[in-house]
Amino acid sequence: MELVGSGRPFTTRQLPDVGLSRGRLDRLLAHGGVRRILRNVYVDATVEDSLDLRVAALRLVVGANQVIVDRTAAWLLGVDCYTTAELATGPQVEICVLRGGTRSRQRVCRGGSRDLRATDVVDVDGIACTTPVRTALDLGCNLRRREAYAALCGLARAHAVDPRLLAGQLARFRGRRGVIQLRQLIPLVDDRLESPREAWTLLAIRDFGLPAPEPQHWIVIAGVPTYRLDFAYVAHRVCIEYDGFDAHERTPEQVQHDEDRRGWLRENHWTVIVVRKGDFAPARLDQWLRQVRAALVPTYSPRRW
Numbered sequence: 001m002e003l004v005g006s007g008r009p010f011t012t013r014q015l016p017d018v019g020l021s022r023g024r025l026d027r028l029l030a031h032g033g034v035r036r037i038l039r040n041v042y043v044d045a046t047v048e049d050s051l052d053l054r055v056a057a058l059r060l061v062v063g064a065n066q067v068i069v070d071r072t073a074a075w076l077l078g079v080d081c082y083t084t085a086e087l088a089t090g091p092q093v094e095i096c097v098l099r100g101g102t103r104s105r106q107r108v109c110r111g112g113s114r115d116l117r118a119t120d121v122v123d124v125d126g127i128a129c130t131t132p133v134r135t136a137l138d139l140g141c142n143l144r145r146r147e148a149y150a151a152l153c154g155l156a157r158a159h160a161v162d163p164r165l166l167a168g169q170l171a172r173f174r175g176r177r178g179v180i181q182l183r184q185l186i187p188l189v190d191d192r193l194e195s196p197r198e199a200w201t202l203l204a205i206r207d208f209g210l211p212a213p214e215p216q217h218w219i220v221i222a223g224v225p226t227y228r229l230d231f232a233y234v235a236h237r238v239c240i241e242y243d244g245f246d247a248h249e250r251t252p253e254q255v256q257h258d259e260d261r262r263g264w265l266r267e268n269h270w271t272v273i274v275v276r277k278g279d280f281a282p283a284r285l286d287q288w289l290r291q292v293r294a295a296l297v298p299t300y301s302p303r304r305w
Helices: 022-030 051-059 070-076 084-089 132-142 145-159 163-168 179-188 196-207 252-267 282-295
Strands: 034-038 041-044 066-068 093-097 109-112 121-124 127-130 214-221 224-233 238-243 271-276
Touching (some): 022 034, 034 051, 034 084, 041 051, 051 070, 066 070, 070 093, 070 127, 070 132, 070 145, 127 132, 132 163, 132 179, 145 179, 145 196, 163 179, 196 224, 196 238, 224 252, 238 252, 238 282, 271 282
Parallel strands (some): 066 127, 093 109, 238 271
Antiparallel strands (some): 034 041, 121 127, 224 238
């Protein structure tokens, strides 16, 4: 079966070129035949996500003398900071204009001016984009606290962004809105975190006043690394795992593996605390954090009274 648009991204202005009407596009969207990549940019649903695809999509909406910034920059650099709802409807492209450039008037783009230096910009296959360091600094200021922390950790992991380098750039941001949050988050950045929700989990633990657990701890059985834990307090034999999957999203084998692993941990005197998608709402957040705090209380004391 021929791919819609020959597998290349297209905009609504290009519908005649790919042999579609607006009504046909809407029907394909409704039935999963095409998907939105960005606002007003579409691709055949069978085309896998890739850097090349992202670059091709951005070429359709970004002009000369414009620089990709903020969450779109992170997206182009391989770190997704968009919400599920934004991805479903197609996020706006976040850009800024270089000196002497013309601000984009496309509705799919959102941006203004930015105090960028030449060292703040990198070329990604012909598209100007803020560097991982500059993108991390901007998002650390611009996003809400937990999303900002996830972005910082994601860019640190994907591009070896050193928190010390971020801290060294703080003077440039003096007086900027959000810089206090950025200054607070930089010392907490950990490149071992593998997903945004893991970052949310660790930040919640730290904000609750608890000591930081060890991320990605391996349980070694008979000399073989066997089970990897998202977070572990090894001395207390307490682990916290983020489980972001709904029941229908996992195979029976994956479900059985998790049950076997958690069963082994409990049999070997580990306390297992599982954090799920909805557990960041205030009431549920407080509930599992109290579980963690209670589990860290020693059950034995050498005192006789």
